[in-house]
Amino acid sequence: MQFSFNGEVISLEIEKSGTNFSSSNMQLEYSPKTMWAYVNGRRLKVTVANHKDEWWVHIAGQILKLEYVEQGANTADETGGLIAPMPGKILEVLVVEGQEVTTGQPLMIMEAMKMEHKIVSPLDGEVSALYYQANDQVEGGVTLMEIQETD
Amino acid sequence: MIRRLLVANRGEIACRILRACREANIETVAIFAPDDANSLFTEMADITVALDGETIGDTYLDIEQILSIARHFKVDAIHPGYGFLSERSEFAEAVMNAGIIWVGPSVEAIDLMGDKMTARKTMKNAGVPVIPGEEIEGGIDAIVMASKRVGFPLLLKASAGGGGKGMRAVHSEDQIQSAAQSAQREALKAFGDDRIYVERLLAGSRHIEIQILADQHGSTIHLGERECSVQRRHQKVFEESPSIAVNDTLREAMGEAAINAAKAVDYVGAGTVEFLLSANGEFFFLEMNTRIQVEHPVTEMVTGVDLVREQIRIAQGQRMSIKGCQMRGHAIEVRLYAEDPKNNFLPATGKLLCFQPPEGPGIRLDTGFREGDEVTPNYDPMLSKLIVWAPSREEALARMRCALEDFVVLGCITNITFLRALCLHADVIAGRTTTDMVEAIWPDGWDEEVPSDMIELAYLATYASHSMGANRQLSSGTISEIPTPFENLSGRFP
Structure with missing residues (x-):
């Protein structure tokens, strides 16, 4: 079974015996929602919540979000697509298609929750596609534009 | 005496006020927008009234609608909480004109303090020390000129401001033009007023x-x-x-x-x-x-x-x-x-x-x-x-x-x-x-290093939950059969 954390796929050898699950240096007694784990002799409370493919885990103040990965699926980020970080409204588009941009350059200004947010370029490249214009309402997670990386 | 009070707010502060009223033996009216129909605060009031409208402007900021609800339910007082209409003097005035007690200061006090430039002047006259800076009459050019006189680094602030909206820290002269435009635009959006003033940024305060x-x-x-x-x-x-x-x-x-x-x-x-x-x-x-x-x-x-x-x-x-x-x-x-x-x-x-x-x-x-x-x-x-x-x-x-x-x-x-x-x-x-x-x-933003054994444990717990079918129970949207207390009891005494 594969899950990803921060975009990295994790897959470990797990041994199962009844409701007891263990890997090389830790073990966990499963129960719904809240369970106990032992790591190097330390007892830790673990809380798990699930929504669709998202798995949220709380361990001693640490919160991790894992994502279920279908076997054989490609999780690598293939395109330079820029994703809307949240639902909101596009206030201004600061670039045009075909424009060269540099890392950190502001591309769009979005408004959400009455605050302005700058969308900046994550890489050096060329704007290869623009999907939205000023005054458009966008959902969180949609691709706003594509940037082709320049070598 | 206040016997019935309307809370013109939502969220945690509505809960806070509703609790205080209940303890004071005051009946409460909560108003809520359609998307707040199941919010926690609506459970704490004696009377709940749905506001008609989609946007914030049509609901929690709709003075006429809120007042008509207040009149209809014959409330003695309105508590505005923070945010929304709490510092809008026209609301305070309308409430008092309707013969309802306004839980807050006078219209004059709200006006004098609500406009930050006016407040600066009032405080200077009252002998209260203010930050070196300038009140500005005029547009972008006036802001740029005043900024040069005040000196960098400085803060641009919206005169109608609050909550960090319309505020920009400007560290050098070449940023002033775009920062001023952005601050004005945000202020106009948030407050319908794009007047900006300048104060010296006092580092380390x-x-x-x-x-x-x-x-x-x-x-x-x-x-x-x-x-x-x-x-x-x-x-x-x-x-x-x-x-x-x-x-x-x-x-x-x-x-x-x-x-x-x-x-x-x-x-x-x-x-x-x-x-x-x-x-x-x-x-x-x-x-x-x-x-x-x-x-x-x-x-x-x-x-x-x-x-x-x-x-x-x-x-x-x-x-x-x-x-x-x-x-x-x-x-x-x-x-x-x-x-x-x-x-x-x-x-x-x-x-x-x-x-x-x-x-x-x-x-x-x-x-x-x-x-x-x-x-x-x-x-x-x-x-x-x-x-x-x-x-x-x-x-x-x-x-x-x-x-x-x-x-x-x-x-x-x-x-x-x-x-x-x-x-x-x-x-x-x-x-x-x-x-x-x-x-x-954290000049490049905050981040945390998640220890590798925490990732491993999270994986283990997720693996266990997934393979025990926890996802099917939770994501199907139906609650699994709740055992009766008798089943629990018989489980406890085998």
Whole structure:
């Protein structure tokens, strides 16, 4: 079974015996929602919540979000697509298609929750596609534009 | 006397006011927008009324609609909370004209303090020190000219401002044009008023504010300070009382300045006078908030005064129930926001799959959310306030660290791990708290290193839950058969 954390796929050898699950240096007694784990002799409370493919885990103040990965699926980020970080409204588009941009350059200004947010370029490249214009309402997670990386 | 009160607000502050009314044996009316139909605060009122409309402007900001509900249900008083209409004098005026008690100061006081440029002038005249800067009449060119005279680094602030909106720090002359445009645009959006003024940016200073109470019998007192220096995006996230930087002498001086500020506008009710305390110990008036504040609980914890209860007492013409300021121990508040601290504190949304607040001595949670609630982008992303009290600052910090560690919030990204990192940071522990500290400590944004064994354990727990079918139960949307108490009993006694 594969899950990803921060975009990295994790897959470990797990041994199962009844409701007891263990890997090389830790073990966990499963129960719904809240369970106990032992790591190097330390007892830790673990809380798990699930929504669709998202798995949220709380361990001693640490919160991790894992994502279920279908076997054989490609999780690598293939395109330079820029994703809307949240639902909101596009206030201004600061670039045009075909424009060269540099890392950190502001591309769009979005408004959400009455605050302005700058969308900046994550890489050096060329704007290869623009999907939205000023005054458009966008959902969180949609691709706003594509940037082709320049070598 | 107030027998029935309408709360013109939502979320945690609505809950706070509704509770205070219930304790005072006052009947309550809560109003809610359609998307708040199942929100926690609607469960706490005696009467709930659905507002008609989609946007905030058509619901929580619709003065006519709120007043017609107030008249229809014959309420004696309206409490505006913070935000929304709380500092809109036309609302206060309309409420009073309708013969309803306004839980707040006079229209004149709101106007004089609400417009930040006017407040600066009023305070200068009252002999309260203000930050070097300039009030500006005119557009972009006037802002640029004034900025050059004030000198960099500086802060552009919206005259109608609040909550960090329309505020920009400008560090050099070449940024001024775009910063001014952006600040004006944001101010226009948020307040319908794009006037901007300029103040010198005093690096390394602290944000210290004084809580004020004034009744209609001429008594005005202060209830000590709150330090709210720790901010991100010009919004407070960590507040405490007392401040490590304020001794008895300074407290008396600032308290007196705050009382003078309040008296200069004939202030009545609960209010807060905000000051900047510079690195060399000088303090300057920032602004006065003519309402109950988000961080009022820290003052309540150290003074033992129920500020909302006092507001109600004062509004119905009674004398306030306290004589002066007596502080005991130390209180800290952190604000739990649905936002991503690893991504420039951008607001986040999601469903609170799990929401288990900490408990124990000296722990208080003021929340507008509970497990199962959906966090939407429609409102301010603050979910709850976690407040602790302990005999000393050191013990209060330790209590807060443990409380944050126990606080389980899953399903929506929050700043909870950032708040815990703050409480563990050497500068916070040592009390070296300044308004620019978050940017100074984490100039490229905050991030945390998740230990590899935590990732491994998270994987193990997820693997176990997935293979035991926990996802099928939860994601199908149906609740699995709930065993009857008798089944539980027979399980306990095999």
